[in-house]
Amino acid sequence: MKEQEFPTLNDIRHALVKIKNFVHRTPILTSTAINEIAGCEIYFKCENFQKVGAFKARGAANAVLKLKPEQKSKGVATHSSGNHAAALARAAKVAGIPAYIVMPSNAPEIKKKAVKGYGGEIIECEPNLQARETTLEKVVQETGATFIPPYDFMDVIEGQATCALEFLEDQPDLEIIMAPVGGGGLLGGTALLTHYWDEEIIIYGAEPSGADDAYRSLKAGHIIPQTKPNTIADGLLTSVGVLNFELIKKYVKDIFLATDPQIIEAMRMIYERMKIVIEPSCAVPLAALLANKEKFAGKKVGIILSGGNVDLGKLPF
Amino acid sequence: MKEQEFPTLNDIRHALVKIKNFVHRTPILTSTAINEIAGCEIYFKCENFQKVGAFKARGAANAVLKLKPEQKSKGVATHSSGNHAAALARAAKVAGIPAYIVMPSNAPEIKKKAVKGYGGEIIECEPNLQARETTLEKVVQETGATFIPPYDFMDVIEGQATCALEFLEDQPDLEIIMAPVGGGGLLGGTALLTHYWDEEIIIYGAEPSGADDAYRSLKAGHIIPQTKPNTIADGLLTSVGVLNFELIKKYVKDIFLATDPQIIEAMRMIYERMKIVIEPSCAVPLAALLANKEKFAGKKVGIILSGGNVDLGKLPF
Numbered sequence: 001m002k003e004q005e006f007p008t009l010n011d012i013r014h015a016l017v018k019i020k021n022f023v024h025r026t027p028i029l030t031s032t033a034i035n036e037i038a039g040c041e042i043y044f045k046c047e048n049f050q051k052v053g054a055f056k057a058r059g060a061a062n063a064v065l066k067l068k069p070e071q072k073s074k075g076v077a078t079h080s081s082g083n084h085a086a087a088l089a090r091a092a093k094v095a096g097i098p099a100y101i102v103m104p105s106n107a108p109e110i111k112k113k114a115v116k117g118y119g120g121e122i123i124e125c126e127p128n129l130q131a132r133e134t135t136l137e138k139v140v141q142e143t144g145a146t147f148i149p150p151y152d153f154m155d156v157i158e159g160q161a162t163c164a165l166e167f168l169e170d171q172p173d174l175e176i177i178m179a180p181v182g183g184g185g186l187l188g189g190t191a192l193l194t195h196y197w198d199e200e201i202i203i204y205g206a207e208p209s210g211a212d213d214a215y216r217s218l219k220a221g222h223i224i225p226q227t228k229p230n231t232i233a234d235g236l237l238t239s240v241g242v243l244n245f246e247l248i249k250k251y252v253k254d255i256f257l258a259t260d261p262q263i264i265e266a267m268r269m270i271y272e273r274m275k276i277v278i279e280p281s282c283a284v285p286l287a288a289l290l291a292n293k294e295k296f297a298g299k300k301v302g303i304i305l306s307g308g309n310v311d312l313g314k315l316p317f
Numbered sequence: 318m319k320e321q322e323f324p325t326l327n328d329i330r331h332a333l334v335k336i337k338n339f340v341h342r343t344p345i346l347t348s349t350a351i352n353e354i355a356g357c358e359i360y361f362k363c364e365n366f367q368k369v370g371a372f373k374a375r376g377a378a379n380a381v382l383k384l385k386p387e388q389k390s391k392g393v394a395t396h397s398s399g400n401h402a403a404a405l406a407r408a409a410k411v412a413g414i415p416a417y418i419v420m421p422s423n424a425p426e427i428k429k430k431a432v433k434g435y436g437g438e439i440i441e442c443e444p445n446l447q448a449r450e451t452t453l454e455k456v457v458q459e460t461g462a463t464f465i466p467p468y469d470f471m472d473v474i475e476g477q478a479t480c481a482l483e484f485l486e487d488q489p490d491l492e493i494i495m496a497p498v499g500g501g502g503l504l505g506g507t508a509l510l511t512h513y514w515d516e517e518i519i520i521y522g523a524e525p526s527g528a529d530d531a532y533r534s535l536k537a538g539h540i541i542p543q544t545k546p547n548t549i550a551d552g553l554l555t556s557v558g559v560l561n562f563e564l565i566k567k568y569v570k571d572i573f574l575a576t577d578p579q580i581i582e583a584m585r586m587i588y589e590r591m592k593i594v595i596e597p598s599c600a601v602p603l604a605a606l607l608a609n610k611e612k613f614a615g616k617k618v619g620i621i622l623s624g625g626n627v628d629l630g631k632l633p634f
Contacts, residue, residue, distance in 0.1 A: 027344070048592045049592055053592060268629065271594050271629055272594075272629065274366075275365045275366055275370060275593060275594040275595070276592060276593055276594060277588050277589075277592040277593060277594060278592070308592035312585065312588055312589065312632065313634055315629065315632065317629050317630055
């Protein structure tokens with residue numbers, strides 16, 4: 001098999017044009033109060049306002065739009081209990097093709113409801129990775145659907161990269177860009193695009209200290225999978241992907257950590273000062289920035305707010 | 318005393334220009350999901366993103382900017398335990414003049430903190446209306462400060478009217494505009510401006526059924542003060558003001574009511590679907606609309622989201 005090549009700047013530009021009718025061009029917000037606290041100038045790219053409430057809408061839309069005609073009719077499949085599940089179900093719905101979503105039997109009702117709301121077909125499995133993978137395999141065999149992985153997949157990375165493209169088109173004077181890292185789809189895509197855009201712009205990742213595999217992997221120079229993650233940032237529990245890590249190793253200058261109390265404090269700050277709803281994972285970059293202020297002093301910093309899907313009955317404050 | 322005259326369209330335009338550096342031009346948001354539920358096209362004017370987190374910043378800024386030079390040096394005073402207190406303290410701070418805020422001794426710490434944060438001087442009093450008024454009188458006598466009432470005051474109404482002016486400048490095809498009503502500063506100002514702008518546009522008020530004095534007053538044709546209000550919409554407990562009621566009687570077609578469960582449902586819908594933080598009072602118009610869908614079917618409806626100052630530890634869901 002030929003080695004896969006990363007998307008070019010032109011590929012990402014083309015992706016943005018293609019997904020335009022599928023996703024929002026999200027706004028950039030600022031907060032004087034937070035800037036004063038942080039000691040720098042922060043621009044928040046609000047993917048919590050994105051379709052399905054998360055940047056995942058981009059990668060899923062892009063992957064569906066890049067299906068070949070013979071693939072389309074048979075639909076798409078994935079295993080996910082999070083935002084990728086809803087994002088893929090929605091992208092499939094807009095494209096008028098079926099989506100098969102393998103979800104652990106203990107997935108929250110609200111997540112299942114979101115997938116069903118977009119017309120996705122849910123196939124339940126035991127709540128462990130092996131069951132998810134074998135169930136997915138079976139689904140793919142039976143339906144002929146194309147598997148769209150949540151992050152370790154070129155078309156998904158290309159889709160997520162459109163977020164940084166919009167960000168820099170709208171706010172070209174950023175000196176630093178920061179994104180959270182779980183599987184690395186968003187951070188990888190952001191790193192790739194930003195590298196093409198301007199090599200002077202520093203790219204940082206932000207990770208919860210209770211799920212710091214990307215941090216440890218970056219220090220070690222090779223992937224160290226996450227075991228037993230323990231953090232409120234439930235969108236960042238997964239291990240970093242192979243393709244994503246390659247991009248992170250090449251283009252991300254550093255990954256900063258934030259503890260759960262720091263994440264909760266940053267989350268509350270964003271609710272109170274900016275009056276917007278975000279999920280805990282989304283607060284990790286601001287939390288990591290506030291824990292490392294000296295690295296950002298006086299700079300223009302772009303932070304990607306990754307999503308806003310949170311159980312309002314279980315806010316940590 | 319000469320009868321007071323309401324601001325003209327030109328006055329309101331002028332006010333908007335003058336307060337421009339004091340307040341945000343707030344964005345207008347829409348939600349496909351909410352439109353589908355409501356059966357109409359709703360445009361939300363997001364005053365929850367306003368300075369101090371509420372439209373009150375407009376009226377307070379306008380009132381401070383309209384002080385005569387001899388008034389300025391002696392500062393401003395008011396009694397309020399809510400958004401007007403913070404708004405006036407902030408407007409005074411920006412203008413570099415003192416603000417004396419009479420607050421009931423049982424006012425929430427967070428409200429006191431906001432006022433202090435803007436450099437306002439808090440004078441505590443017993444938690445009843447009479448104590449508030451006599452304490453304020455004393456403060457005004459001792460300091461020579463100018464009393465800026467929270468809503469029943471021309472300069473404040475003129476300031477609040479700038480919100481509808483921005484709304485219609487940015488979204489000129491609205492067929493209905495809806496605002497919550499407590500004291501009536503926002504609804505009165507909105508009604509006045511909208512009347513000048515286009516008499517065809519229908520203006521509705523929205524009120525909690527647990528504090529429905531404006532509704533009953535409008536039906537009766539004269540002010541019936543609110544006694545014992547009981548609603549989660551804690552920004553709308555007060556009775557409608559005299560000047561405000563005059564505008565409402567003239568230009569507001571109807572006031573719709575919403576129960577607390579309806580308000581909470583609408584509030585949750587806005588958090589979940591739009592990913593923004595609002596206070597309960599702010600959800601009343603959407604709640605009232607959803608309770609009276611047939612009146613809005615297929616229309617382009619502008620709703621003013623009045624504020625976002627909510628105790629996140631006490632969300633009703």
